[in-house]
Amino acid sequence: MFKLKCDDFLIYDEATGTYSMSKEQQVRDEHERKNWQTVGITLLKDWRLYLMLVPMLLVYFLWRYMPMTQLLAAFKNPNTPGVLASDVANQDWYGLTNFKELLFGTTANTPMFWAAFRNTFAIAFYGLVFGFPFPIILAIFFNEIRSNVTRSVIQVCVYLPKFMSTVIITTLAIVLFKGPHTDGIMDDSVGVISKLLLAIFPSANLEAAASTAGGLIFSPNYFRALYEITGIWEHGGYDSIVFFAAVIAVSPTSYEAAQIDGAGKMQQMRYVVLPSILSTVVIMLIMKVGSLLSVGYEKVYLMSSPKNYSAADIVATLANRWADESQSTLGIAAEMLNNLIGMILVLGANAIAKRASDVSLY
Amino acid sequence: MKRKMEKSELIFKIIAYVFLIVFALMCVYPFIYALASSFSSTEAVDGGQVILWPVGFQTTAYEFVFGDNVFWISYANTLFLAFVGTIWCMLYSIMGAYALSKKRLMGRRVFNFILVFTMWFSAGIVPQFLNYQATGDILAALGGTTYAEMDQKWLIIIAMGMNATNVILLRNSFEGVPAEIEEAARIDGATEMQVLMNVYIPMSKATIATVALFFGISRWNGYFWAMRMMPNQRFSWPVQVYIRNFIDSYSGLIKEVLEGNEWEYSIKTIRPGYEHTDVSVMSVVYTMVICAVIPILCIYPFIQKYFAKGVNMGGVKE
Numbered sequence: 001m002f003k004l005k006c007d008d009f010l011i012y013d014e015a016t017g018t019y020s021m022s023k024e025q026q027v028r029d030e031h032e033r034k035n036w037q038t039v040g041i042t043l044l045k046d047w048r049l050y051l052m053l054v055p056m057l058l059v060y061f062l063w064r065y066m067p068m069t070q071l072l073a074a075f076k077n078p079n080t081p082g083v084l085a086s087d088v089a090n091q092d093w094y095g096l097t098n099f100k101e102l103l104f105g106t107t108a109n110t111p112m113f114w115a116a117f118r119n120t121f122a123i124a125f126y127g128l129v130f131g132f133p134f135p136i137i138l139a140i141f142f143n144e145i146r147s148n149v150t151r152s153v154i155q156v157c158v159y160l161p162k163f164m165s166t167v168i169i170t171t172l173a174i175v176l177f178k179g180p181h182t183d184g185i186m187d188d189s190v191g192v193i194s195k196l197l198l199a200i201f202p203s204a205n206l207e208a209a210a211s212t213a214g215g216l217i218f219s220p221n222y223f224r225a226l227y228e229i230t231g232i233w234e235h236g237g238y239d240s241i242v243f244f245a246a247v248i249a250v251s252p253t254s255y256e257a258a259q260i261d262g263a264g265k266m267q268q269m270r271y272v273v274l275p276s277i278l279s280t281v282v283i284m285l286i287m288k289v290g291s292l293l294s295v296g297y298e299k300v301y302l303m304s305s306p307k308n309y310s311a312a313d314i315v316a317t318l319a320n321r322w323a324d325e326s327q328s329t330l331g332i333a334a335e336m337l338n339n340l341i342g343m344i345l346v347l348g349a350n351a352i353a354k355r356a357s358d359v360s361l362y
Numbered sequence: 363m364k365r366k367m368e369k370s371e372l373i374f375k376i377i378a379y380v381f382l383i384v385f386a387l388m389c390v391y392p393f394i395y396a397l398a399s400s401f402s403s404t405e406a407v408d409g410g411q412v413i414l415w416p417v418g419f420q421t422t423a424y425e426f427v428f429g430d431n432v433f434w435i436s437y438a439n440t441l442f443l444a445f446v447g448t449i450w451c452m453l454y455s456i457m458g459a460y461a462l463s464k465k466r467l468m469g470r471r472v473f474n475f476i477l478v479f480t481m482w483f484s485a486g487i488v489p490q491f492l493n494y495q496a497t498g499d500i501l502a503a504l505g506g507t508t509y510a511e512m513d514q515k516w517l518i519i520i521a522m523g524m525n526a527t528n529v530i531l532l533r534n535s536f537e538g539v540p541a542e543i544e545e546a547a548r549i550d551g552a553t554e555m556q557v558l559m560n561v562y563i564p565m566s567k568a569t570i571a572t573v574a575l576f577f578g579i580s581r582w583n584g585y586f587w588a589m590r591m592m593p594n595q596r597f598s599w600p601v602q603v604y605i606r607n608f609i610d611s612y613s614g615l616i617k618e619v620l621e622g623n624e625w626e627y628s629i630k631t632i633r634p635g636y637e638h639t640d641v642s643v644m645s646v647v648y649t650m651v652i653c654a655v656i657p658i659l660c661i662y663p664f665i666q667k668y669f670a671k672g673v674n675m676g677g678v679k680e
Contacts, residue, residue: 042468048554049461053473056458056529062497063490063521064480070489138385141378156666157386160393163658165583167602168651171609172392175644192395195410237389265370297487298586302606316487320590323488335486343483 074098074333098333113334116318124292126228134236139243158237170302173230177217179210220311246277286353290346400648407642423645436604443600444581447519451577459532460558477526514592522587528573535569536562572668605650612643
């Protein structure tokens with residue numbers, strides 16, 4: 001006969017050879033029961049709060065978390081048809097074959113995926129490099145305008161594009177950057193901005209790009225630049241609001257002190273303004289880096305045509321197209337890869353910021 | 363004491379003014395151009411003579427658009443989607459944010475995480491599309507129809523437009539309401555719903571207005587999912603889908619036109635028998651753009667300050 005090693009909550013009675021609960025454990029059990037009672041009472045007392053939470057949780061569960069169950073399809077055989085959750089459940093497991101095909105495959109899909117991934121990254125990266133400093137510059141310039149009326153008027157103008165829909169913005173971009181058609185599809189009218197550009201930079205290259213694709217937007221060589229420019233046009237003014245709030249928070253005495261010390265305007269920017277707005281800049285930079293790979297697919301979708309896929313196709317639009325070509329599983333795998341990397345970027349940027357400056361978003 | 367302006371300062375100021383004025387003009391110019399072109403004749407628009415004001419004044423484009431019933435149906439659809447969709451989103455967001463703002467709520471961290479995780483990772487377009495189809499079945503069954511026959515508008519209203527950032531904005535604002543006021547209300551015998559309606563909502567009016575505007579604008583502007591979910595339900599389209607479809611079908615810019623089909627660039631081909639032919643498709647497009655933009659332009663001056671406020675509230679913390 002052996003003795004159980006459970007001295008901490010059981011007491012062995014040598015005489016009768018039985019176990020009994022220790023006093024301490026009885027107290028602990030009692031405590032725990034009380035705890036659960038409190039939980040029950042709290043839940044019961046606050047049932048209205050939980051009821052209020054239910055619609056939101058339901059919406060998020062149904063349309064944000066349910067789609068994630070579809071991700072299983074990325075590990076299933078693409079050749080067995082059916083894409084509903086029940087169909088996917090019945091398909092053969094395929095392991096990482098879909099991912100292998102995307103990354104190292106020999107079919108036409110592999111270069112397409114890599115091109116799309118490169119485009120996603122390039123669009124996001126250029127957006128960061130050119131789109132990020134612009135609102136800061138704008139905010140600093142706004143601070144130079146002393147007249148409130150003038151500044152308000154300019155601000156109303158520059159915030160305006162932010163409130164226009166993507167369809168309106170892309171429509172205007174397509175039409176204003178239109179080039180003359182030479183293939184008989186359409187008239188040879190030229191969009192007013194293309195015309196201006198051709199007048200300022202008369203190059204055969206630009207002209208060819210405008211005319212063959214039906215517009216500069218649809219030319220692979222100019223798509224990225226125009227995507228970023230329209231992006232800055234659209235968001236620049238609005239994004240400057242948060243920086244402007246930081247810039248006007250700089251106390252005027254700091255400027256005066258710097259002036260007395262003989263600092264010129266650039267030195268004031270460097271040693272007074274920049275340090276004061278740095279924390280805002282860091283937060284916004286984290287946000288930007290975090291959303292690096294979640295390029296707005298709606299705008300890309302609206303600005304792309306088969307003519308500029310080589311530069312404009314991003315992972316999301318490629319997956320969308322693959323889904324229409326009954327290659328859903330491959331599309332799901334591609335997007336999953338993209339979004340996982342995106343998530344790592346968000347969390348990584350946040351962790352770095354937390355360590356570096358106590359500023360964190362989540 | 364007025365200090366004499368330094369030379370570097372003066373130069374900086376001039377650069378700032380020039381830069382800002384040029385950028386501001388760039389921001390409004392496309393809309394001015396669209397307005398001018400919508401009133402201009404075919405030759406002027408296609409010949410690129412329009413710069414600031416209408417050339418060869420006509421109102422046929424407006425007559426055409428005003429006579430286009432489907433355009434106005436889609437316009438009404440957009441208003442409907444924006445209005446009902448915003449109310450629905452606000453309803454569950456406010457209730458959820460209120461519950462999350464309570465420190466005593468058990469499992470608060472878990473619920474917050476559920477919310478915030480959607481900001482980090484999304485399943486992607488294709489899974490979402492498949493899921494909308496699958497859940498559309500459930501909604502259709504609730505409405506007593508089948509997925510194929512149901513009006514997809516309802517799916518778009520109920521299932522789309524959720525935004526975790528907005529919920530967090532609301533939650534932060536509710537957390538800022540002093541607890542004493544709530545206690546006073548409770549002593550007077552207020553229920554949970556009464557506390558929310560009579561204490562929290564009136565005290566966070568600015569945030570609620572801002573969040574409602576965020577939701578409203580995203581609803582008004584929504585294109586992709588409406589296009590994806592109802593490519594064939596022409597009479598349920600929002601105006602954004604209608605405009606894009608119009609350009610796709612009649613301008614030959616995006617889709618290739620069949621070979622050998624000489625592209626006739628006038629609205630006569632769009633509506634055969636239409637008597638005016640002196641208007642280009644582009645003028646019609648510009649007119650539609652102007653029509654779609656006007657509601658936003660009308661409320662824009664009033665909502666602008668809320669947006670400026672809203673963006674500064676955006677400290678997302680958890």
